[in-house]
Structure formats: structure tokens, C-alpha cells
Amino acid sequence: MTRPYNFSAGPAAMPEAVLQQAAAEMLDWHGSGMGVMEMSHRGKEFMSIAAQAEADLRELLAVPENFRILFMQGGGLAENAIVPMNLSRGGVVDFVVTGSWSQKSAKEAGKYATARVVASNEADHHTTLPAPAGWELSGKAQYVHLCSNETIHGVEFHELPDLKALGCDAPLVIDFSSHVASRPVDWSRVGLAFGGAQKNLGPAGLTLVVVREDLLGHALPVCPSAFDYRVVADNASMYNTPPTYSIYMAGLTFQWLQRQTEGGLTGITAMEAKNTAKAALLYDFIDGSSFYVNKVAKECRSRMNVPFFLCDESRNAAFLTGAQAAGLLQLKGHKSVGGMRASLYNAMPLEGVKALVSYMREFERTQA
Amino acid sequence: MTRPYNFSAGPAAMPEAVLQQAAAEMLDWHGSGMGVMEMSHRGKEFMSIAAQAEADLRELLAVPENFRILFMQGGGLAENAIVPMNLSRGGVVDFVVTGSWSQKSAKEAGKYATARVVASNEADHHTTLPAPAGWELSGKAQYVHLCSNETIHGVEFHELPDLKALGCDAPLVIDFSSHVASRPVDWSRVGLAFGGAQKNLGPAGLTLVVVREDLLGHALPVCPSAFDYRVVADNASMYNTPPTYSIYMAGLTFQWLQRQTEGGLTGITAMEAKNTAKAALLYDFIDGSSFYVNKVAKECRSRMNVPFFLCDESRNAAFLTGAQAAGLLQLKGHKSVGGMRASLYNAMPLEGVKALVSYMREFERTQA
Numbered sequence: 001m002t003r004p005y006n007f008s009a010g011p012a013a014m015p016e017a018v019l020q021q022a023a024a025e026m027l028d029w030h031g032s033g034m035g036v037m038e039m040s041h042r043g044k045e046f047m048s049i050a051a052q053a054e055a056d057l058r059e060l061l062a063v064p065e066n067f068r069i070l071f072m073q074g075g076g077l078a079e080n081a082i083v084p085m086n087l088s089r090g091g092v093v094d095f096v097v098t099g100s101w102s103q104k105s106a107k108e109a110g111k112y113a114t115a116r117v118v119a120s121n122e123a124d125h126h127t128t129l130p131a132p133a134g135w136e137l138s139g140k141a142q143y144v145h146l147c148s149n150e151t152i153h154g155v156e157f158h159e160l161p162d163l164k165a166l167g168c169d170a171p172l173v174i175d176f177s178s179h180v181a182s183r184p185v186d187w188s189r190v191g192l193a194f195g196g197a198q199k200n201l202g203p204a205g206l207t208l209v210v211v212r213e214d215l216l217g218h219a220l221p222v223c224p225s226a227f228d229y230r231v232v233a234d235n236a237s238m239y240n241t242p243p244t245y246s247i248y249m250a251g252l253t254f255q256w257l258q259r260q261t262e263g264g265l266t267g268i269t270a271m272e273a274k275n276t277a278k279a280a281l282l283y284d285f286i287d288g289s290s291f292y293v294n295k296v297a298k299e300c301r302s303r304m305n306v307p308f309f310l311c312d313e314s315r316n317a318a319f320l321t322g323a324q325a326a327g328l329l330q331l332k333g334h335k336s337v338g339g340m341r342a343s344l345y346n347a348m349p350l351e352g353v354k355a356l357v358s359y360m361r362e363f364e365r366t367q368a
Numbered sequence: 369m370t371r372p373y374n375f376s377a378g379p380a381a382m383p384e385a386v387l388q389q390a391a392a393e394m395l396d397w398h399g400s401g402m403g404v405m406e407m408s409h410r411g412k413e414f415m416s417i418a419a420q421a422e423a424d425l426r427e428l429l430a431v432p433e434n435f436r437i438l439f440m441q442g443g444g445l446a447e448n449a450i451v452p453m454n455l456s457r458g459g460v461v462d463f464v465v466t467g468s469w470s471q472k473s474a475k476e477a478g479k480y481a482t483a484r485v486v487a488s489n490e491a492d493h494h495t496t497l498p499a500p501a502g503w504e505l506s507g508k509a510q511y512v513h514l515c516s517n518e519t520i521h522g523v524e525f526h527e528l529p530d531l532k533a534l535g536c537d538a539p540l541v542i543d544f545s546s547h548v549a550s551r552p553v554d555w556s557r558v559g560l561a562f563g564g565a566q567k568n569l570g571p572a573g574l575t576l577v578v579v580r581e582d583l584l585g586h587a588l589p590v591c592p593s594a595f596d597y598r599v600v601a602d603n604a605s606m607y608n609t610p611p612t613y614s615i616y617m618a619g620l621t622f623q624w625l626q627r628q629t630e631g632g633l634t635g636i637t638a639m640e641a642k643n644t645a646k647a648a649l650l651y652d653f654i655d656g657s658s659f660y661v662n663k664v665a666k667e668c669r670s671r672m673n674v675p676f677f678l679c680d681e682s683r684n685a686a687f688l689t690g691a692q693a694a695g696l697l698q699l700k701g702h703k704s705v706g707g708m709r710a711s712l713y714n715a716m717p718l719e720g721v722k723a724l725v726s727y728m729r730e731f732e733r734t735q736a
Contacts, residue, residue, distance in 0.1 A: 007403070037379060075608045111592075330411065
């Protein structure tokens with residue numbers, strides 16, 4: 001069976017091998033007589049699944065020992081409140097606004113802290129990234145927040161800022177929801193990273209938090225116990241019942257990532273090479289066309305989310321109908337931006353991007 | 369294939385038919401070319417799944433029109449904070465403490481409100497339920513909270529209190545995590561009910577909230593937007609990306625519940641009849657034995673969670689080893705209570721309880 005190619009921005013396509021394994025193990029995991037959904041989170045079976053998932057992720061992303069890996073609930077949107085409840089100490093927080101997600105984060109943080117926007121690409125309609133040298137950092141912020149890949153606007157930080165070099169001692173918080181595990185992370189520049197699982201890791205409902213040990217233990221009194229990082233870390237993410245099946249699915253995805261190879265590369269660097277090639281194929285085609293356009297500055301284009309437009313937008317509906325018929329799903333752009341969006345997460349094979357480009361070329365030809 | 373019987377207190381056994389359907393649809397839901405995990409929550413496919421799940425639950429539990437059904441994240445433990453953030457208005461809240469869960473709820477609410485314990489069964493080691501006539505209600509509470517089934521201590525309210533008849537106008541909040549959908553709910557006595565899904569509804573990571581419309585819109589300023597019931601309700605549970613796969617699994621479970629029949633009964637009343645018969649079988653056996661004991665007062669014994677002890681506790685390990693070998697899983701009691709616990713949620717067939725009783729009888733015989 002050939003499955004259609006699914007370009008959803010999230011929840012998004014999952015690796016076929018992962019779905020097949022999950023289906024095969026649904027009623028009986030490794031001869032335990034239980035499906036994973038049916039296991040007590042305190043039993044030895046699920047404890048081993050969770051421990052393996054954490055160890056595999058730590059190895060994949062080269063997470064240093066002084067960082068804790070937390071499996072939580074609530075999604076990136078809840079983290080917009082949970083991060084300031086844990087890290088702001090009610091003080092000042094600096095936000096770099098580069099699109100819808102960082103905007104939402106700044107707004108929500110205002111409930112718990114003094115949220116300052118220290119840089120913004122709003123004047124450019126979120127198609128650029130403000131250079132760190134120009135950020136008006138507070139100097140007294142509890143942390144600096146940025147969204148390292150904006151799912152809706154399609155801009156991505158290809159290098160994280162070195163805050164220390166900018167004279168800023170505050171930890172950097174990144175929302176890496178929509179490009180987590182698509183490339184390595186420079187942990188020397190990061191204090192905390194969070195992300196919803198539903199783009200690159202697994203099912204919606206699981207939230208990943210990777211946090212430097214010294215940032216734990218400063219939650220505001222109003223922080224719910226279930227979302228206090230110190231409490232979650234001390235209980236190995238089992239203070240409340242975790243989203244067990246989603247952790248299992250993420251674990252299978254981590255194993256799939258470990259198996260990736262490309263040239264002489266393996267794991268995340270292999271995945272990164274594939275993602276770079278996929279994105280280049282689509283961007284190069286769009287840039288070479290006068291029928292389609294991507295408005296994002298080249299140096300900050302996202303490898304994961306490619307928003308693009310038909311120069312003649314009256315053909316949008318026909319484009320989408322034809323795409324669906326060609327087995328190319330969920331290409332409609334976000335309502336706030338319009339046009340189209342192709343999300344090229346890890347699970348999207350190069351063949352899917354080739355099929356998309358091929359369809360786009362043919363659509364242009366028949367409409368000309 | 370005969371699967372073992374799984375008595376886990378949660379995450380717990382799921383109906384085999386539900387797991388089979390989920391496995392069959394894992395890579396392709398209804399010819400859409402996508403698995404349910406891979407669908408945008410804003411797409412027509414998932415929107416239809418979520419709407420159907422909500423409609424089926426409303427019909428099953430006879431939820432009145434002036435109640436909203438919310439699918440959230442965080443589990444019952446997060447709701448211990450989310451409920452007072454939404455309903456307490458920072459005032460007084462009355463708690464009926466009947467076991468570990470209501471105790472935890474009262475403690476967490478103290479972060480946001482003045483939490484008063486108005487009745488407690490602590491002196492009886494949580495083996496009784498305090499009669500409503502004796503509750504020392506504040507008269508000015510924003511709500512009265514109780515846990516209608518205590519998973520750990522095995523006590524269950526077989527009738528919800530009529531607060532109005534007690535001269536109290538405050539809404540009743542019930543934590544029905546561990547017996548939701550095992551019996552009908554008298555909504556005329558309830559203002560809000562919440563429950564984690566992982567006992568009777570579906571996978572861990574989904575939280576059900578059923579709330580009377582007039583209780584929305586009073587969240588404290590510190591309540592995260594993602595957990596503000598008004599925001600969640602106004603966005604049909606899609607303000608943040610919901611745990612889509614868990615909603616789908618719960619939806620399949622609702623359909624399985626709708627198909628239940630017993631005598632002339634269907635749906636929840638059929639399920640209740642089955643649950644009553646299952647619990648009676650086990651309690652009657654224990655009460656007739658001098659080898660096993662259940663310490664809970666008969667009139668408030670839970671149909672869902674049956675904690676019991678071997679009179680000679682030195683035989684516990686042998687009991688559990690033999691049970692595992694006989695295909696009777698996860699019978700170990702909660703660490704705070706000790707002994708054994710058999711959870712008889714909806715998905716446990718009568719045959720499973722018969723097999724347990726049969727094993728218990730045989731174990732007693734061989735040990736005598």
C-alpha cells in the first residue's frame with residue numbers, strides 16, 4: 001500500500017514504520033499480555049518504556065547531564081504559562097517576537113511577569129529574523145524567550161544566539177515545538193527548551209521540556225504542582241499519570257530516528273541532512289518559478305514549514321483539489337497567512353517532496 | 369487469543385474490541401490516507417471524530433444541554449489546581465475528605481482559595497463515608513468538592529448529596545475519575561465533574577470536564593489560558609491542540625459503551641448492571657472467606673476498586689506470583705494501603721472476575 005503524503009503542520013505525519021509497530025503491539029506489548037495503553041505507569045513494563053524513551057532522546061539530542069528531560073502535558077500553549085510560572089520569579093522576561101507563536105508566548109507571560117518585547121520582525125510581516133546584535137536586552141531579565149522555528153510564518157533560527165557574547169547572563173528559553181529533533185541543538189546556549197510532540201515526536205498531548213538543573217525549584221506559589229518543574233523532575237515525570245501511550249509512541253519515533261543514515265551520518269545529523277535536502281528541493285523549485293512565491297528571507301527560511309503562495313490566488317481551490325487527488329494532503333496554509341503551507345517534518349520522505357514539486361510543476365503547466 | 373485479565377487501577381484495561389479497531393485503523397482512518405494521530409485537529413476528519421465523541425458521551429451520560437463537555441489535558445491532578453483557579457474566585461471552598469484523592473485536591477486548592485475540610489473519614493482510615501447531614505458546610509463556599517469514587521481506598525458515593533436539601537446553594541464539584549461512565553450521573557446535583565480518562569474512558573493524557581454553563585467565565589487572573597474553562601469551551605476544546613488520539617480512543621470506547629446490553633438495558637444502565645454484578649461476585653466471595661478481608665463499610669464499597677488483604681500477609685508475594693502465572697495481572701495494592709487491589713472497570717468482563725475468584729479460592733485451598 002502506498003500512503004498519501006501528508007503535509008500537515010501538526011498533528012503531523014508519523015513514520016510509517018512507527019505506526020506499523022504500534023498497530024502490531026496494540027493488544028500485547030512484548031508478551032506482557034497488555035497493550036501499552038493498559039499498563040500502570042508504575043509497573044515495570046511501562047517504567048522500562050519511559051526510561052528507554054528518555055535515554056534514547058538524551059543520546060539523540062546529546063542532552064548534557066546537567067539537563068533534565070521532562071515528559072509533560074498541556075502542549076506548547078500551556079508552556080507559555082508554565083515557563084514563566086517556573087522561571088520568571090515574577091520579574092522581567094525578554095521576548096524576541098518573530099511570529100504568531102512567540103507573540104502568544106509574550107502575551108501569556110504577561111500574566112506572571114513583566115514581559116518585554118526586545119526585538120520584533122513584525123514590520124517585515126514576520127518574514128525576517130532580527131539580528132541578535134540589535135536586540136534591546138533588559139540586562140535584568142530572568143530569561144530570554146524565542147521561538148526557534150515559527151510554524152505559521154516559516155522562519156527558523158539556524159543558529160541560536162550566544163547571549164553571553166551579547167553581555168547577557170540570562171538563560172535562553174526556546175520553543176522548539178516545530179523543529180525539535182530535526183537538527184542538533186547547541187545546549188551550551190540554552191537554559192530550557194520546550195515543545196509539543198505533535199510535529200516531530202509523536203501524538204498530540206505530550207509536551208517535552210528539557211531544562212537545566214539549576215533552573216528548577218523557583219516556581220511561583222500559583223504554579224500548579226503538576227506543572228512545577230522541580231516536582232515533575234523529582235518524580236521522573238510521574239508525579240501525575242503521564243500520557244503513557246504518547247511517551248511510548250515518541251519512544252518508537254526516537255528509535256526510528258536512531259536508525260536514520262545519510263551518507264556517513266547517523267541519527268540526528270543524518271536526519272538534518274535529509275531535512276536540508278528536502279527543504280532545498282522545494283525552495284529551489286519555488287524560487288525558480290514565477291507561478292509560486294515564498295516571501296521569507298532566504299537566510300531564515302524554515303526547513304520544516306514552507307508557506308508559499310500561488311501568484312494568482314484565484315487558483316488556490318483548484319490547486320488544493322488537485323493536490324488531494326494526487327495524494328498530497330493538508331497543504332492549505334494557516335488562516336492567518338493564507339496561501340499554502342507544506343510542512344516537511346522528519347517523517348516526510350524526500351519522495352514526498354519530489355511528488356509535491358512534480359505536482360506543482362504540472363499544475364503550473366496545465367494552468368498556464 | 370485469550371488475553372490475560374488486567375486489574376490495573378489505571379491506566380487500565382481497555383475493551384479488546386476498541387484496541388482491535390484502533391490497530392486496524394492505525395495507518396488509514398476511513399480511507400482518509402491518514403492515521404488519526406496524523407490529522408490536523410482543524411481538519412474535517414478530526415473535527416468529525418471529536419464532535420462524534422462529544423455527542424456520544426452526551427447521550428451516554430445524559431448530560432443536560434446547559435452543561436459543556438471539555439476535553440482537556442493534565443489529568444485529575446492538574447484539575448486539582450484548575451478547578452479552584454476557575455471556580456473559587458479566591459474565596460472559600462468546602463472539601464469532603466474521603467481518601468487520598470480528595471485529600472490531595474484540598475491541599476492543592478489551598479494555593480488559590482481558603483480550603484476548608486467540612487467532613488472527613490480519616491478517623492475510620494477512609495473505610496466509611498461521612499453522612500451529608502453531618503457535613504459542616506460553610507454556607508459561603510464557592511463550591512463543595514468531593515471525590516465520588518476513591519481509587520486507592522475503595523469507597524464510592526452511591527448517591528450524590530443533595531446540597532440544596534442541606535441548605536447549601538454552592539455547586540457540587542465531583543472528581544469522578546475512577547468511576548466515570550460506570551453508572552449514570554445525577555446532573556441535577558452536580559455543577560462540575562472532572563476525571564482523568566485512564567480508568568474508564570481511554571488513554572492517560574485526556575481529561576474530561578463536564579461543567580454547568582453558568583460556572584464558566586470566573587477564572588482567576590493567574591489561570592493559564594489553556595486551562596480557562598471559558599476559553600476552552602468557546603473554542604470547542606481546540607484552543608490548544610487537544611490530545612487528538614486519546615479523544616479518538618475515548619470516542620471508540622463511548623461507541624463500545626453504547627453497544628452494551630444486559631437484560632433489557634442498554635448503554636450506561638447496562639454497564640452499571642454488569643458492574644454491580646461483577647463487584648457483588650468479588651465482595652461476596654471475600655466476605656464469605658476467612659482467608660481474605662475487605663475493610664470498607666458495606667454500604668460505601670466501590671464497584672470499581674476493591675482493595676483486599678490476605679489475613680496472613682506473609683503470603684502476599686506468593687499470591688501475586690501465582691496470580692500472574694494464572695493470567696491475572698496488576699493486582700498489587702497501592703503502596704499507601706498495601707495488600708491487593710482488584711480494579712473492575714468497565715472493560716473487565718464478568719469472566720475476569722470469575723477467574724479471579726476461582727484463583728483466590730484455589731490459592732486459599734492450597735495454602736491451608
